[in-house]
Amino acid sequence: MRKSGQVLVAGFVLCAMPAFSQGLLYGQTTHAKHYSNSLAPYVVSPQQIVDRMLELADLKSSETLYDLGSGDGRILITAVQRFHAKAVGIEISDALVDSTNDRIRRLGLQNQARVIHGDFMQVDLSSADVVTIYLATDSNEILRPNLEKYLRNGARVVSHDYAVPGWKAKTVDKDLPEARGHLIYLYEMPPKKK
Numbered sequence: 233m234r235k236s237g238q239v240l241v242a243g244f245v246l247c248a249m250p251a252f253s254q255g256l257l258y259g260q261t262t263h264a265k266h267y268s269n270s271l272a273p274y275v276v277s278p279q280q281i282v283d284r285m286l287e288l289a290d291l292k293s294s295e296t297l298y299d300l301g302s303g304d305g306r307i308l309i310t311a312v313q314r315f316h317a318k319a320v321g322i323e324i325s326d327a328l329v330d331s332t333n334d335r336i337r338r339l340g341l342q343n344q345a346r347v348i349h350g351d352f353m354q355v356d357l358s359s360a361d362v363v364t365i366y367l368a369t370d371s372n373e374i375l376r377p378n379l380e381k382y383l384r385n386g387a388r389v390v391s392h393d394y395a396v397p398g399w400k401a402k403t404v405d406k407d408l409p410e411a412r413g414h415l416i417y418l419y420e421m422p423p424k425k426k
């Protein structure tokens with residue numbers, strides 16, 4: 233009798249486990265998505281570098297900037313406030329997505345800037361005129377086929393500190409007086425190969 237009681241309890245626990253791990257025992261109807269493809273740690277670009285990246289890209293008010301791994305959203309906010317462009321961030325960390333969306337709301341910029349919670353490797357980038365990245369050389373190499381697939385002829389890619397392997401930069405800015413030791417690579421997308 234005692235043994236069959238133990239078996240019943242164990243059976244209940246095992247059956248309830250999947251529901252618990254999905255949050256169903258708490259009546260949740262939606263589940264947080266978890267992304268594991270982190271291609272860079274969270275480190276912010278200094279504001280002088282952000283300003284210079286967008287100047288080098290010659291970002292226009294009619295254009296849309298994508299920041300891949302948008303961190304605290306400073307590139308998006310600069311693109312909107314200083315260059316009057318539209319800006320889209322893609323960020324894998326839900327905490328950073330929430331804090332950036334809060335900041336965008338507080339500044340009243342919801343019509344010009346937004347952050348997508350997700351993995352930038354899974355996002356269609358075809359509406360980007362300018363893409364900014366601050367990742368790592370290996371990550372840029374992984375990302376390159378997507379940039380080549382989605383970006384139009386004439387779109388610009390600006391990378392803080394790390395080159396995109398296999399591409400020739402149009403300009404490499406170094407030794408900025410305000411931010412010594414930092415590099416900024418500017419690339420312009422060529423016509424697509426047929």
Ligand SMILES: C[S@@+](CC[C@H](N)C(=O)[O-])C[C@H]1O[C@@H](n2cnc3c(N)ncnc32)[C@H](O)[C@@H]1O
Pocket residue numbers: 269270271272273274275276277299300301302303304306307322323324325328350351352353365366367392
């Ligand atoms: C070095 S920080 C750059 C932040 C911001 N772009 C800047 O320059 O200040 C890199 C950011 O990329 C995010 N990240 C890393 N891998 C990602 C991925 N696969 N998809 C979306 N975001 C990612 C990290 O969470 C981090 O916030």
